[in-house]
Amino acid sequence: MDVFFEPTRGIPFALEVGYFDTISEIKQKIHKKHKIPTSKQTVSLNGDILSDELKIYHSEILNRTLLQLLMELETPRKIQIVAKMPTSKHGLNVEVNSNNSVRHLKELLLNQMDGTVPINRLILKFNGHDLKEDGGLLLHDYDISDGSEIEMGIRPSPTTSSSTGSGNLSGRSRRKMRVMVRSKCGSTKVPVEVRAGDNVGVLRNEVMKLVESGGFLVPADGFFFIYKQNVMDEDRSFRWHNVGTGDTIEVFNGSVSGGS
Structure with missing residues (x-):
């Protein structure tokens, strides 16, 4: 069945859970899909915190139930990370706060890069997962810590549509x-x-x-x-x-x- 989560940071999301799942197993699914460490998750229903040992079939959780996901804030700390292109042996060294956003990290990296790459074309990955700007997660939510290595990529520029067409109507349609x-x-x-x-x-x-x-x-x-x-x-x-x-x-x- 599907349940919905409303996190204290970020965008609400849906998750498929099993009738015999425990809250601990659900936290692990959230970690796998959204990279939020299980130790920083607290799940509650209507203001009541649900224990890790609680099984779905012993709870009031039904299909399409809305749960609250409380995400623990940690004390900001300075960390050094390295960002590399897959084809390069050398990387960019950046010092950030653990509670910085992905967008802030991109801005720091673009300041060090030659040329003018639009921020929306810069792709960052950590442990095989995309670092998303619009999810509301911070660097420490992805388990990025001091010494972490991040993979960089550049999204191809969108192809320019042909200027030939059927006049003004075609231009408005594009x-x-x-x-x-x-x-x-x-x-x-x-x-x-x-x-x-x-x-x-x-x-x-x-x-x-x-x-x-x-x-x-x-x-x-x-x-x-x-x-x-x-x-x-x-x-x-x-x-x-x-x-x-x-x-x-x-x-x-x-x-x-x-x-x-």
């Missing part, structure tokens, strides 16, 4: 706009970039990418989109639905069949 997507699972609201000429089905793909990264929650048994109290046809464009920049689209539980 222009991106930002819409807000709100989930009923914890009322999370996140920005997503789409094109006015894209079908709404593109939004489903973008939302599922956020779900896979732990940045968004959707109903486990299916969902559809609502805009201004109307069900959206995923085979029609955002322009057809009159969706504009900054508008909010809501995720609702269930599925849609039939219709015109």
Whole structure:
């Protein structure tokens, strides 16, 4: 079954758990998926802390229950880390605080690198896991400590679309706009970039990418989109639905069949 977690830092996420799992085993799953050390996790339900030995079937946890995840803060300390490209023998030495964000680390590294690499193209990994800017986690949440070695990479530049096309309409179709997507699972609201000429089905793909990264929650048994109290046809464009920049689209539980 799926349960939802609302952490004290970062974005709410869903986790599949077993009926006979203990809270300790659930913490281990969180550590494996989100790199939060088990020693820094406290799980609670409606304000009551759940012991590590408690089994799901002995608790009030049901499918789609919302749990609170308290993440212990540690005293900031200075640490030295090394960031290397896979093809290079030499790395960049950086001194940071253990409670610095991933974005701050990227900024320090880019200050030392030659050239101008946009921050959104710099990829950092530690122990095979991506260090994410938007998850709200700090360096110590990834178990990065003094002497840790981080792998750097550069994301390829997006290819430039051909300038030839069908005039002004084509240009408007390629222009991106930002819409807000709100989930009923914890009322999370996140920005997503789409094109006015894209079908709404593109939004489903973008939302599922956020779900896979732990940045968004959707109903486990299916969902559809609502805009201004109307069900959206995923085979029609955002322009057809009159969706504009900054508008909010809501995720609702269930599925849609039939219709015109």
